[in-house]
Amino acid sequence: MAFNIVKEKYRNKISQVTIGATKEEGGTRTSTVTIGGEEALPYLHFEGNIPNRPVTALEVWDIAPPGWNECFNQYYGDVYNDVGEWARKCVEEYGAEMICLRLKGADPDEDNRSADECEAALKKVLDSVGVPIIVLGCGKFEKDNEIFMKVAESGAGENLLMGVAEQENYKTLTAAALGYKHAIIAQSPIDINIAKQLNIMIGEMNFDTDRIVMDPTIAAVGYGIEYGYSIMQRARFGALGGDKAMAKPMIGNIGWEVWKTKEANAPVSDFPEWGEQEPRGINWEIVTATSLLCAGLNIAVLRHPSSLAVVKKTIDDLMKPNSY
Amino acid sequence: MGLTGLQIFKLLPKTNCGECDLPTCMAFAMALAQGKTSLDMCPYVSDEAKEQLESAAAPPIKKVTVGTGEFTRAIGDETEIFRHDKRFFNETILAIEVKDTDDVDAKCENFNDLKFERIGMEFVVDAVAVVNDSGDADKFKSAVETAVNKTERCLVLMSEDVDAMAKALEVAADRKPLIYAATNDNYEKMVELAKEKGCPLAVRGNGLMDTAELVDKVVAAGHKDLVIDPGSREMSQTLADLSQIRRAALRRVRTFGYPSMAVTTKEDPMEENSEATVYMSNYAQLIVMKTDEKAALVPLVSWRLNLYTDPQKPIAVEPGLYEVGEVNPDSPVYVTTNFSLTYFIVEGEVEGSKIPSYIISVDTDGISVLTAWADNKFSGDIIAKYIKDLGLEEKVNHKKIVIPGGVAVISGKLEDESGWEVIVGPREASGIPKFAREKFGK
Ligand code: SF4
Numbered sequence: 059m060a061f062n063i064v065k066e067k068y069r070n071k072i073s074q075v076t077i078g079a080t081k082e083e084g085g086t087r088t089s090t091v092t093i094g095g096e097e098a099l100p101y102l103h104f105e106g107n108i109p110n111r112p113v114t115a116l117e118v119w120d121i122a123p124p125g126w127n128e129c130f131n132q133y134y135g136d137v138y139n140d141v142g143e144w145a146r147k148c149v150e151e152y153g154a155e156m157i158c159l160r161l162k163g164a165d166p167d168e169d170n171r172s173a174d175e176c177e178a179a180l181k182k183v184l185d186s187v188g189v190p191i192i193v194l195g196c197g198k199f200e201k202d203n204e205i206f207m208k209v210a211e212s213g214a215g216e217n218l219l220m221g222v223a224e225q226e227n228y229k230t231l232t233a234a235a236l237g238y239k240h241a242i243i244a245q246s247p248i249d250i251n252i253a254k255q256l257n258i259m260i261g262e263m264n265f266d267t268d269r270i271v272m273d274p275t276i277a278a279v280g281y282g283i284e285y286g287y288s289i290m291q292r293a294r295f296g297a298l299g300g301d302k303a304m305a306k307p308m309i310g311n312i313g314w315e316v317w318k319t320k321e322a323n324a325p326v327s328d329f330p331e332w333g334e335q336e337p338r339g340i341n342w343e344i345v346t347a348t349s350l351l352c353a354g355l356n357i358a359v360l361r362h363p364s365s366l367a368v369v370k371k372t373i374d375d376l377m378k379p380n381s382y
Numbered sequence: 383m384g385l386t387g388l389q390i391f392k393l394l395p396k397t398n399c400g401e402c403d404l405p406t407c408m409a410f411a412m413a414l415a416q417g418k419t420s421l422d423m424c425p426y427v428s429d430e431a432k433e434q435l436e437s438a439a440a441p442p443i444k445k446v447t448v449g450t451g452e453f454t455r456a457i458g459d460e461t462e463i464f465r466h467d468k469r470f471f472n473e474t475i476l477a478i479e480v481k482d483t484d485d486v487d488a489k490c491e492n493f494n495d496l497k498f499e500r501i502g503m504e505f506v507v508d509a510v511a512v513v514n515d516s517g518d519a520d521k522f523k524s525a526v527e528t529a530v531n532k533t534e535r536c537l538v539l540m541s542e543d544v545d546a547m548a549k550a551l552e553v554a555a556d557r558k559p560l561i562y563a564a565t566n567d568n569y570e571k572m573v574e575l576a577k578e579k580g581c582p583l584a585v586r587g588n589g590l591m592d593t594a595e596l597v598d599k600v601v602a603a604g605h606k607d608l609v610i611d612p613g614s615r616e617m618s619q620t621l622a623d624l625s626q627i628r629r630a631a632l633r634r635v636r637t638f639g640y641p642s643m644a645v646t647t648k649e650d651p652m653e654e655n656s657e658a659t660v661y662m663s664n665y666a667q668l669i670v671m672k673t674d675e676k677a678a679l680v681p682l683v684s685w686r687l688n689l690y691t692d693p694q695k696p697i698a699v700e701p702g703l704y705e706v707g708e709v710n711p712d713s714p715v716y717v718t719t720n721f722s723l724t725y726f727i728v729e730g731e732v733e734g735s736k737i738p739s740y741i742i743s744v745d746t747d748g749i750s751v752l753t754a755w756a757d758n759k760f761s762g763d764i765i766a767k768y769i770k771d772l773g774l775e776e777k778v779n780h781k782k783i784v785i786p787g788g789v790a791v792i793s794g795k796l797e798d799e800s801g802w803e804v805i806v807g808p809r810e811a812s813g814i815p816k817f818a819r820e821k822f823g824k
Contacts, residue, residue: 061590061591061594061630061635061637061638063590063626064626064629064630064633099625101618101621101622102621102622102625103618103622104622125813167809226756247749247750247753248723277723279681279684279685279688280500280681280684280685280687280688281723281726281727282688282722282723282726283685283688284465284688284689284691284693285723287688287689288464288465288466288693291464291465291466292464292466295464318810318811318812319812320730320731320734320812320815321500321680321681321684323812324734328734331495331497331498331499331676332498332500332676332677332680333675333676333677333678333679333680334677337652337675337677337678338676338677338680338681340652340677341652341655341677341678341680341681341682342681344652344655344656344659344681345655345656345659345681345682345684345685346681346685347656348656348659348660348663349659349662349663349685349689351660352621352659352660352663352664353663364652368650368652368653368656369656371653371656372617372653372656372657372660375616375617375618375657376617376618376621376660377618378616378617378618378619379618380618380619380621380622380623381622382590382591382622382626
């Protein structure tokens, strides 16, 4: 029969962002990652170039994380109190391609750590591993604004990915990232208009918008992931169609979202029909991450070493060529 | 998408004889385009025109039904590339493989157990796929017979051996199983079987082009209840093939106007789960997989539910007073916003606490707690007023209300304005069960 392959033509491509800097580039990383640059919808290689594979990160905290499920003790329990060693384990034993350092200790409701302490935590991570680093504040605007400048400064030259800039609080972080040449995460609350607006506002501060990674805010499977999923699909399709303000790579805090849920944490005794707790939590991360990869996710920040291993393999498979 | 009046007019005899009860062929064409009359009112329309008109009126992807009774499942009848453009309609059928060399009885027992309750809904895994792994027709038949007796859910019969399939259908045909599969080598006989038994038929080619040719042959042989397996067993190519089938179908390439399916290849259950997620996210309407581990299937069926929900449904829930469980005047009262994600998470956790409770959903225009608070839509005075409006005082015999931990700062104002005692709850909803046990547990 006369069947013609349907190939879409796109007018635009996603911007390409490199994170991390080697010695030659003024940093101390032994590797860098480059994400974005897609010229087609996710993994439709036959349709356009998809030059860079999505990357995986594991999340580490500057304090022993209160409330993490006990199943993590066997992996991280011995390093919870040493963020450098924690990061090293994530990279050397578990194969993380990036480390996502969450400065939760700065949270006034946690340890209320100072900017100096945050700087020390970042230094430890930078000294322990060679992969590129994502640094997130504690999530409290006022406190984050106290620490961002110091953190940016101490990571100068390393080409960090810093977050998060939000509509109500983007100026300090943008200025810090601009001053010390870091990339930035622009986070919007499951709202595509705010996502676009925020990218534009950050650009208005003379920040190069090709250095933005968008976080459209995802949720876990079963908790409204479909909203974030559809926003990512719309953003990506719109971007390929010519909307430059949306043509940014995307990041998702999958571990953070998934391990908040009852389904990842509840012991099997509470819900026998849901199966064993740890594999259930891992699968919850895997399904959440994989579905979002299919919507265009570029950085998957995970928590469980097994989720990371599986998601990496899926990415290997998705990056194999397809053609007609 | 049907034809326009003008397109229909071109296919009519243009004699204006009036036998269709309309004065002219043009009037008839217009009426037909608007669905106000039916094609058989015109006795003179040619067979060829009839076929063109009928195929233009058919949905772009045929609806195919598998199974009988309570567990009948329909797939196909989809209209979109992206769920956000309208919605996806018919949830992917998940079929779990059982080999005829396995202990079929035990496997089916386990399969029947694959139903889960979450968020007050029951999820089931839809189908058992019996595989003729032995290559023996009698063995296949007896495995299928066991499955027929053991489960009422849908069946997929997997054998390329026409004789084995014929034998299996002797015991399974009235359950309307999906016959898997017609291939280049066996399609003539498989089509005969499927037609004779009135069962849906999977068509598996070797790659997309070959599959297209095979589908055309099968259709020409007279069967149209089809499910298409493009045959690639490599994740990236399968994703591309499934996308092509959906795109082509929506462009009215009739060859691909059927639901599509995929078969996983990964042996490790977690990798397989990820693989199935890829296919489900990329239009597969039926997935055959091996794992029957609950820990893998619960998130997968949850993703299916999410993917197939209607995106037009509002992002806000109706503000008001909600009851979770068998409430009484002693039940605790929680307050949250009417952002649906927040509300449902809180509701799920309150339900998980197993302590019947009230939840007040405050009208915050569907935005979350912290955003609403920053926006002055979730302040002490607004909540105080709402407690009064709801007449909560008459519902409970205590004056205590739990607020989200993230907005502890509103406690003072809320207490002053309402006269209720404010209890600061956990910051994350996931802390509610523990909190509730400690505060309200007996
Ligand atoms: S019956 Fe047919 S041919 Fe006659 S007027 Fe109607 S449409 Fe035209």
